[in-house]
Amino acid sequence: MKAIYILCMRQLKRYIRSPARIVGSLGQPILFLVALGFGFRAMFARAGGGNYLNFLAPGIISMAILFNAVFSGIEIIWDRQFGFLKETLVAPVSRLEIVFGRTLGGAIVAMAQGAVVFVICLIAGFRIENSLLLPVAIVFMFLIALLFTSIGTAIGSVLQDMQGFPLIMNFLVMPLFFFSGALFPATGLPKALQFALRLNPLTYGVDGLRGSLSNTYAFSMATDFIVLSILTAILLAIGSYFFSKIQL
Amino acid sequence: MSEMIAVNDLVKNYGEFCAVNHISFTVPEGKIFGFLGPNGAGKTTTIKMLTTVLDPTSGKILVNGHDPTREQKQVRRSFGIVFQDPSLDDELTAYENMDLHGILYGMPHSERKKRIDMLIDFVGLADRKKNFVKEYSGGMKRRLEVARALLHKPRILFLDEPTIGLDPQTRNHIWGYIQQLSKEENVTVFFTTHYMEEADRVADDVAVIDHGKIVAQGAPGELKERTKSATLEDAFIALTGHAIREEEATSADRMRMMGRVWRGAGRR
Numbered sequence: 379m380k381a382i383y384i385l386c387m388r389q390l391k392r393y394i395r396s397p398a399r400i401v402g403s404l405g406q407p408i409l410f411l412v413a414l415g416f417g418f419r420a421m422f423a424r425a426g427g428g429n430y431l432n433f434l435a436p437g438i439i440s441m442a443i444l445f446n447a448v449f450s451g452i453e454i455i456w457d458r459q460f461g462f463l464k465e466t467l468v469a470p471v472s473r474l475e476i477v478f479g480r481t482l483g484g485a486i487v488a489m490a491q492g493a494v495v496f497v498i499c500l501i502a503g504f505r506i507e508n509s510l511l512l513p514v515a516i517v518f519m520f521l522i523a524l525l526f527t528s529i530g531t532a533i534g535s536v537l538q539d540m541q542g543f544p545l546i547m548n549f550l551v552m553p554l555f556f557f558s559g560a561l562f563p564a565t566g567l568p569k570a571l572q573f574a575l576r577l578n579p580l581t582y583g584v585d586g587l588r589g590s591l592s593n594t595y596a597f598s599m600a601t602d603f604i605v606l607s608i609l610t611a612i613l614l615a616i617g618s619y620f621f622s623k624i625q626l
Numbered sequence: 627m628s629e630m631i632a633v634n635d636l637v638k639n640y641g642e643f644c645a646v647n648h649i650s651f652t653v654p655e656g657k658i659f660g661f662l663g664p665n666g667a668g669k670t671t672t673i674k675m676l677t678t679v680l681d682p683t684s685g686k687i688l689v690n691g692h693d694p695t696r697e698q699k700q701v702r703r704s705f706g707i708v709f710q711d712p713s714l715d716d717e718l719t720a721y722e723n724m725d726l727h728g729i730l731y732g733m734p735h736s737e738r739k740k741r742i743d744m745l746i747d748f749v750g751l752a753d754r755k756k757n758f759v760k761e762y763s764g765g766m767k768r769r770l771e772v773a774r775a776l777l778h779k780p781r782i783l784f785l786d787e788p789t790i791g792l793d794p795q796t797r798n799h800i801w802g803y804i805q806q807l808s809k810e811e812n813v814t815v816f817f818t819t820h821y822m823e824e825a826d827r828v829a830d831d832v833a834v835i836d837h838g839k840i841v842a843q844g845a846p847g848e849l850k851e852r853t854k855s856a857t858l859e860d861a862f863i864a865l866t867g868h869a870i871r872e873e874e875a876t877s878a879d880r881m882r883m884m885g886r887v888w889r890g891a892g893r894r
Contacts, residue, residue: 381730391718464679465714465730468702470698470699
């Protein structure tokens with residue numbers, strides 16, 4: 379247990395000590411929030427969708443969590459190549475403890491980054507419907523973070539170096555974001571797109587977060603929570619499995 | 627127990643390529659054992675298998691009486707290691723790196739603190755222990771890694787080219803301490819190096835490995851006698867030939883390159 383704690387703390391320390399990373403990874407969410415949030419606002423209202431900013435903000439928060447979570451997981455590659463991973467792998471602790479500590483730390487970092495974006499959304503004019511549901515929103519943020527850190531962990535355990543990183547960004551992370559209902563409602567879409575959205579774990583994360591913050595669901599809180607929890611458990615197991623198979 | 631490390635008919639294949647080819651050797655408790663060989667001979671691969679991070683293709687290993695493939699925790703508790711490549715967390719301080727190690731090895735708080743201070747002082751980093759490792763020079767990082775490897779009082783110390791990039795002062799200091807450890811606390815030392823005079827001076831026994839096979843084994847004096855050489859370096863050349871070995875750039879090298887481009891100068 380102490381091993382999980384100390385490895386988790388390590389991730390947090392590294393996060394707090396790297397203001398460049400904190401600020402740097404805010405760029406993209408802010409860009410989307412401002413450009414789309416204000417750009418499509420009038421059109422969205424005219425189409426009868428209501429306040430676009432309130433619709434978009436949960437999607438942008440999810441985006442920040444998604445990007446940071448995948449990146450936190452993939453950081454295993456850095457640790458592997460710059461040495462620190464070896465130090466943990468020869469220590470008398472189980473791989474499971476190491477991977478849990480890392481994944482938990484990465485998830486908390488991603489969540490913290492999501493919280494920063496949340497605050498920025500509030501500053502931009504985002505208003506939450508019901509502050510009593512804030513704890514539910516935090517649960518969804520945590521599930522999104524844990525799920526995608528696990529995916530990053532699985533990827534980071536399999537890849538040997540960062541050559542494949544653009545591939546992951548362009549063919550996994552970006553599609554996950556665009557086809558999640560973060561930017562547009564997950565209803566009234568062409569069948570194929572609808573199907574893609576249904577398969578995307580982030581869709582349920584965005585929907586759960588949007589439901590608890592802005593009170594508009596495509597599914598329902600229970601559906602989102604159950605689907606997300608099951609997927610998180612499965613992906614955590616997959617990430618742990620691949621991590622346990624790492625050989626130096 | 628008399629044999630701290632026992633390796634019998636060990637093989638590691640990477641596809642067609644045979645990195646370690648049926649090697650056998652033993653290291654008695656308390657001895658300093660030098661594992662010598664040209665680049666790409668199989669030294670690091672062997673150390674990886676001894677230290678539980680790589681599974682052998684076939685063969686039998688016992689480290690402190692335990693099998694690294696099945697009794698990983700017992701084996702891992704038995705040894706400390708200084709890797710060939712740096713393995714510190716640059717974003718943490720020297721003290722934090724040591725502390726993290728102590729916690730991973732389950733050391734109680736008070737003992738941990740005492741031993742960290744003692745060892746950091748020993749390697750001459752006491753006044754820099756609150757500095758981030760990224761501010762350290764290569765030699766200072768090396769010294770810290772040696773201190774860290776000794777923190778949990780291991781029975782065996784693995785040193786994979788531990789003195790690369792160190793000045794003679796630091797080298798002598800570190801070897802002096804390791805020899806003392808080996809004598810007083812009966813710690814077994816397994817090291818690799820390219821500095822033959824170093825091996826000659828500190829090793830009780832050496833094995834020379836080339837192309838994955840052990841080509842000679844014995845006390846440095848014996849090898850010199852057998853090859854009629856004046857120095858261990860001459861003996862080494864006589865045993866392994868003059869050809870210069872080519873090693874493929876590892877993905878680690880490529881990554882370092884990319885890391886520099888990616889992060890720029892500011893981050894690490």
